[in-house]
Amino acid sequence: MSHPANDPGARPEPEDDGVGRPAAGKAAPTAADLATQYAAKSGVRRNDAGQIDVLSSIGGVQGLAESIAPGLVFTILFTITTDLQVSLVAALAVSAVFTVIRLVSRTPVTQALAGLVGVAFCAFVALRTGNAEDFFLPGFFINGGYIIAMTASVVFRWPFAGLLFGFLRNEGIEWRRDAARVRAYSIATWIIVSVLALRLVVQVPLYLMENVAALGSTRVAMGLPLYALGMWLAWIVSRPRG
Structure with missing residues (x-):
């Protein structure tokens, strides 16, 4: 996807009206636009076989x-x-x-x-x-924030996995019109939430026990590699049927 700044066929942006606001005529971004922007910036990629490229x-x-x-x-x-x-x-x-x-x-x-x-x-x-164990404390709050946000996305029928994978599958947000796709992306989102919740279940007790060695080791093991595994499983579970 070419960037508008580098695309000779791209429609020019409206000029500023002089007070920091876009000139009249520029439409506000739609839900589809916001979802596309989010997915594009997420860093998630597909490989040549059409599967999620976990390492990339x-x-x-x-x-x-x-x-x-x-x-x-x-x-x-x-x-x-x-x-x-x-x-x-x-x-x-x-x-x-x-x-x-x-x-x-x-x-x-x-x-x-x-x-x-x-x-x-x-x-x-x-x-x-x-306290050395407090080096890991902010991560618990960030992790908890993601859990709350992703849970809310399912409750409001905008599951996180759909916003992310819908862009990669060229579904945009059209998947929201299909109850089966919404359900599939909701299940996929719950898989990612489960990974995040598992971190807290394992690591919070270690934090309370002030076991820095075990806490640091599990933080490494259950960090990005486990999250990537959760994303891969979510991708598989939410793939279109038929």
Whole structure:
């Protein structure tokens, strides 16, 4: 899909009216437009066989490393040294290195930069409380927020999986006219919610027990790789029949 800025046949954008608002005549984005924009920015991709490309969807090997390495380094160093500050600095350094690599190689830095900000915030929380396990605390709230949002999407008949996969399958939001497709995408969304809920079920007790080694290990194992598996299962379950 070509970007309007690079498409010689694209319709020019209306000019600004001088007060920061689009000139009259520009239609407000429709639900289909918003769904398409969301899906396009999600990073989820299909391979040549028409199946979801799991590795590409999580940013490839580099994206996987960016997701796993900071938490893994923090867990290993703290387990060995029990020095919170050293462990936090090391985690931040690893995340910063990935961002620099992307800058030098001139590849998109959004994922790495978001990871760096996330690690910095986790480090800030742990440093303020003085508890190593609090490095993982913000992740619980983010995870819970996704669970609430995805559950709401099913309740309001806009299941998250449909918004994401409908774009990849060229269904747009037409699938909402078919009760069977809505049901399939709702089930697919529940699969993803189950993965997120499983993280909390396993990791919250470890957090309460202040078991940093086990918490960090399960965070790595149940992080992006498990989420990617959930996305793949959701894709399979929601595939069109016939």
